[in-house]
Amino acid sequence: MKLYGSNLSPFVERCIITLDVKGALDQVEHLQPEGGMHSAAHFAQNPMGKIPYLILDDGTLLIESQAIAEYFDAIFGGPTLLPDDPLERAKVQMLCRLYDTHIIRGFAPPLMALIWQRKDDAAIANAIEKDIPKAFDDLEYFIGDQGRAVGDAWTLADAALTPMLFQLEAFIKPFGIGDFGDRPKLNRWKDAVLAADIGKNAMQRMGAVLEKMMAARARAAEAAQ
Amino acid sequence: MIIYGHGVSPFVQRCFVVADMKGQFDAMTLALVPDGLHSDAHKAANPLGKIPYLEMADGSVLVESAAIAAYLDMVLDGPPLAGDSAEDRARVQMMAALVDGYFGRGFERLWPGRADEETVQRVVSDDMQKAMDALEHFASDTGFLVGNALTLADAALIPWLFHLRVFGKKVGLPDFGDRPKLAAWQANMSKQDVAKGAFERASTALRDMG
Numbered sequence: 003m004k005l006y007g008s009n010l011s012p013f014v015e016r017c018i019i020t021l022d023v024k025g026a027l028d029q030v031e032h033l034q035p036e037g038g039m040h041s042a043a044h045f046a047q048n049p050m051g052k053i054p055y056l057i058l059d060d061g062t063l064l065i066e067s068q069a070i071a072e073y074f075d076a077i078f079g080g081p082t083l084l085p086d087d088p089l090e091r092a093k094v095q096m097l098c099r100l101y102d103t104h105i106i107r108g109f110a111p112p113l114m115a116l117i118w119q120r121k122d123d124a125a126i127a128n129a130i131e132k133d134i135p136k137a138f139d140d141l142e143y144f145i146g147d148q149g150r151a152v153g154d155a156w157t158l159a160d161a162a163l164t165p166m167l168f169q170l171e172a173f174i175k176p177f178g179i180g181d182f183g184d185r186p187k188l189n190r191w192k193d194a195v196l197a198a199d200i201g202k203n204a205m206q207r208m209g210a211v212l213e214k215m216m217a218a219r220a221r222a223a224e225a226a227q
Numbered sequence: 228m229i230i231y232g233h234g235v236s237p238f239v240q241r242c243f244v245v246a247d248m249k250g251q252f253d254a255m256t257l258a259l260v261p262d263g264l265h266s267d268a269h270k271a272a273n274p275l276g277k278i279p280y281l282e283m284a285d286g287s288v289l290v291e292s293a294a295i296a297a298y299l300d301m302v303l304d305g306p307p308l309a310g311d312s313a314e315d316r317a318r319v320q321m322m323a324a325l326v327d328g329y330f331g332r333g334f335e336r337l338w339p340g341r342a343d344e345e346t347v348q349r350v351v352s353d354d355m356q357k358a359m360d361a362l363e364h365f366a367s368d369t370g371f372l373v374g375n376a377l378t379l380a381d382a383a384l385i386p387w388l389f390h391l392r393v394f395g396k397k398v399g400l401p402d403f404g405d406r407p408k409l410a411a412w413q414a415n416m417s418k419q420d421v422a423k424g425a426f427e428r429a430s431t432a433l434r435d436m437g
């Protein structure tokens with residue numbers, strides 16, 4: 003089966019981290035949409051024009067990172083990333099959703115500026131002053147305090163939230179928020195994740211793609227002069 | 228179990244639709260948020276200031292209707308609603324994510340007082356069409372969103388039938404338009420007690436709001 007999309011997308015990286023925890027990175031071919039994002043070939047494969055998308059060997063298309071990550075968790079061996087206990091499991095799914103609804107909306111204006119080069123100063127100011135601190139406060143309330151997002155073992159909640167650590171450093175820090183401030187649970191979680199290979203691998207993968215993107219941009223700017 | 232919220236909210240109704248699908252409607256009670264929406268009590272329990280939320284015996288609070296729905300599916304007796312095979316489960320989640328991320332997210336802006344006329348028209352003619360196209364593309368053609376039986380995906384979309392009829396109609400979006408799979412779904416749902424129940428509860432809740 004084939005997974006499409008750049009590691010710089012937190013939604014793609016959620017699926018990749020899931021595979022990494024399961025020791026199944028070599029079970030899935032990881033590719034970029036043919037012809038690039040939003041090419042005719044991309045829309046032909048996934049009419050939503052989004053990443054990630056997964057194409058199964060029989061041609062079936064699956065989209066939505068959470069659905070793909072849970073699918074990987076179900077079909078591959080290795081540690082399971084969804085606790086059996088219903089309440090623990092619900093907490094995992096809730097934290098994944100909080101990334102999708104809260105964190106990403108707060109992060110969107112700085113991300114738009116740096117990745118897609120669409121800068122909206124008013125939206126960025128609002129994000130830095132209001133939305134991001136509020137999203138962090140909310141996350142601080144719901145995240146666990148035993149080393150991982152829920153409990154003490156890797157779950158899909160860590161897979162969903164870990165890309166946020168890279169985004170914070172690379173995309174939010176230039177606008178003024180570089181850490182979680184005075185939020186003890188988030189700080190403890192961050193330190194624990196970044197001390198582990200799974201966390202380091204994710205930072206390394208996302209960093210490598212960003213570096214490549216910046217180098218290509220610099221070359222294009224030079225050529226234009 | 229007590230769900231805090233209001234019966235008009237499609238996210239609250241989704242939780243009750245799930246309980247109803249399990250045959251356990253009476254396991255759930257709906258309570259208004261203490262001292263009203265955004266009160267101190269509300270924020271202490273759920274700092275997001277949203278509904279629905281569920282207070283658990285260990286003092287923790289569950290938010291996000293998709294997570295609550297999956298939780299109820301696990302703890303209540305009755306038919307499983309999350310899909311049988313790994314692939315079916317992925318489809319159920321994918322459809323529910325499309326309902327939340329595209330349909331619901333667009334429709335919220337069609338509620339009275341949410342957006343100016345120009346935005347409303349743009350949401351109706353762009354965002355909602357795209358959302359419905361996505362659902363149509365990925366839905367089964369069986370009268371259910373996934374496979375041959377009710378799932379959590381149907382539970383996510385059922386509450387919106389009331390919103391289409393009441394708020395959608397006012398802005399020219401009374402149903403799913405010319406989309407055969409969604410039309411078959413709507414026709415099938417109009418015969419299902421769980422969908423009729425959700426519609427009636429939302430109607431009553433709206434009437435009570437005055």
Ligand SMILES: N[C@@H](CCC(=O)N[C@@H](CS)C(=O)NCC(=O)O)C(=O)O
Pocket residue numbers: 010011012013050051052053054065066067068102328
């Ligand atoms: N809810 C989706 C979100 C996917 C998403 O928004 N991906 C972005 C990249 S981070 C994308 O493809 N954007 C291109 C576009 O919106 O056209 C998921 O979880 O997979």
Ligand SMILES: N[C@@H](CCC(=O)N[C@@H](CS)C(=O)NCC(=O)O)C(=O)O
Pocket residue numbers: 103235236237238264276277278279290291292293
């Ligand atoms: N993603 C949330 C959405 C919940 C939501 O937006 N609820 C609305 C009512 S329909 C709400 O609480 N609004 C009050 C507010 O936003 O302050 C879920 O699925 O539970």
